[in-house]
Amino acid sequence: MRIAIFGLGYVGTVSTACFAEAGHEVVGVDVNPLKVDLLNSGTSPVVEEGVAEMIREAVALGAVHATSDGPAAVAMTEASLVCVGTPSRENGSLDTEAIHRTMESIGSGLRMRAGYHVVILRSTSLPGTIEGVREILELRSGKKAGEDFGLCVNPEFLREGSAVEDFNHPPFTIIGESDRAAGDVAAELYQEIEAPLYRIPLGAAEMVKYASNAFHALKAAFANEIGEICAAQGTDGRVVMDLLTRDTKLNISRAYLRPGFAFGGSCLPKDLRAITYRANRLDLRTPLLSSILPANEAHLDRGIQQVLKHEGKRIGLLGLAFKGGTDDLRESPMMCLAETLIGKGRQLRIFDENVRLSRLIGANKAYLEEKIPHISSLLVDTLEDAVEFGEVLVVGSAAPPLARLPDLIGIDRQRLVIDLAGAFPPDAFVAVHAAVTT
Ligand SMILES: NC(=O)c1ccc[n+]([C@@H]2O[C@H](COP(=O)([O-])OP(=O)(O)OC[C@H]3O[C@@H](n4cnc5c(N)ncnc54)[C@H](O)[C@@H]3O)[C@@H](O)[C@H]2O)c1
Incomplete structure (x- = not known):
């Protein structure tokens, strides 16, 4: 050529x-x-x-x-x-x-x-x-x-x-x-x-380059902050980071790199708080690590605002645990979303395959019934119940039972679906969106 x-x-x-x-x-x-x-x-x-x-x-x-x-x-x-x-x-x-x-x-x-x-x-x-x-x-x-x-x-x-x-x-x-x-x-x-x-598409090609370079810079800054924390404690950061990169299942992999809702659970927030607290005690400035939880809170807040900007009073929340496949509610962003929505006068019905009162046992059942009884009373047993109730449906997890959602709603039923988890393709609910927002 x-x-x-x-x-x-x-x-x-x-x-x-x-x-x-x-x-x-x-x-x-x-x-x-x-x-x-x-x-x-x-x-x-x-x-x-x-x-x-x-x-x-x-x-x-x-x-x-x-x-x-x-x-x-x-x-x-x-x-x-x-x-x-x-x-x-x-x-x-x-x-x-x-x-x-x-x-x-x-x-x-x-x-x-x-x-x-x-x-x-x-x-x-x-x-x-x-x-x-x-x-x-x-x-x-x-x-x-x-x-x-x-x-x-x-x-x-x-x-x-x-x-x-x-x-x-x-x-x-x-x-x-x-x-x-x-x-x-x-x-x-x-x-x-x-x-x-x-x-x-043209715009996506432009953005891939920026996402890549931002990610490279993020990796370098991350390795350096970990290296500093290691050095201040007498450990070799190169050994730590070398091992980190050998985990190609969770660390150097596609894991955690799909845009969706805020992270939560019993480990990530707790461990980030602990390591940044330690860095502060060592008189180290670690602005990158210290910015992760605020970045996550900002993302949670964007999700909350996205739901609140719609008039619908009756909301069906789909997913309550911090991710699909577990009943663990500790530091779940969906719990936070539910509590904010209740505080703002919205009525909720919540469906989570793994967080159904009838199935819960042990610590999570006690946690639900004692600490957040107001939420436990809003749980429903089937996806159909939540869909039937909600003028607005909020998807908070990519759990397999939710795959039925597009079929369940059908294009003739007027439901606004806000897919915070990014569980569905962008056009899965276009007809439904249009019906409600116009
Ligand atoms: N340098 C890298 O490693 C690298 C890697 C990937 C992407 N990029 C990107 O590629 C682009 C180019 O980077 P670079 O480092 O090669 O830049 P450079 O500054 O080395 O070269 C740019 C050239 O463009 C010429 N130029 C300016 N206006 C012109 C015009 N109107 N008509 C013709 N020539 C003109 C300049 O005289 C210069 O020779 C940038 O957008 C950069 O971000 C750079």
Whole structure:
């Protein structure tokens, strides 16, 4: 394929070298004439393992050349990959100026180009940036995205220092696409790369990059705080963290990484309180660990507000224990939600397969009957009872018995379902939502 790469920095130059090596013909574009001259002379504008030789060879073979004429580069290629910088402004916001200037130039090129062309945004950009890009391109070209030209978001996951290796062996390839034809062109570029390729909506592709980088930063800060607490107690944090990473069931895994309702239970809140208390006693500042419980409370509060903003007086709560599959009510966020709703004058019926008075035994039965008798009197024995009662249904757990809910409600029954647990696909209750909220 003939492709244009806008921005000859780290990402753009490594991409130029790697795509040329994979057999593509690359036109590098940069506003900096020095970088253009360097590339045309066969010299890499950046220092990165292996790239100097790859660029030298590709330029000698005629597979790569550079220009500062963006529109001309678009006119002679099938796809433009935008790798320009997106630095922070002083206030922390993202500076998308270079993306916008580049898109103006690409838009002018699209106007001149007769054939189909796909614009692929590789620069790290916040969700919504691509919609601004769409506007600029359509305005400048007089053409329509998704019809006359394609639009993709294809975030880059390489790390400087191991960029070529990362480019050729990424964890995955993410392609956000305006339409199927656009995604097909972007996917073709990566057909030699052995990594899973996911084609998703444009906005989700932009967000995957931010979620990934935030997670990497979170991991590093977490390891450092644990390391500090270990060091202050005479333990080696590297040994602790090394073992932590060996648990691939709960620690380095998908566990706990699915957005849903607040966490609770008898262990996580208690143990977080204990370790942050210990850190304070050791005169250590651990802002990350100390922020976890407040973050969880904020999430619980968002859930409460989400329910309260609806008028419905009669609420069916589905799930009461801190998670499905247990009858443990200690520090359950659903208990907190129930108590707040009662305090705000809402009427409740609560169904939890494992927290039914008829089945409860021992400590949990005593806890319910003695400590929270007002809640125990609201428990119902069947999902049907809770659904029948509630004008609003709140899903607090992903417990298997709740899987019947969409069928049980049916599309003709007016029920607003608030799925705090994220147990159902986003469109499971759309008809029901619409019926109530309009
Ligand atoms: N550096 C990394 O390791 C890395 C990894 C993944 C993603 N990213 C992201 O990729 C993007 C590029 O990062 P980088 O480190 O390669 O940036 P960089 O600053 O090294 O390079 C950006 C290049 O874009 C050029 N440029 C600016 N405006 C232009 C325009 N209008 N037309 C053409 N060229 C223009 C600049 O002259 C410069 O050469 C950023 O969004 C960054 O967040 C970077």
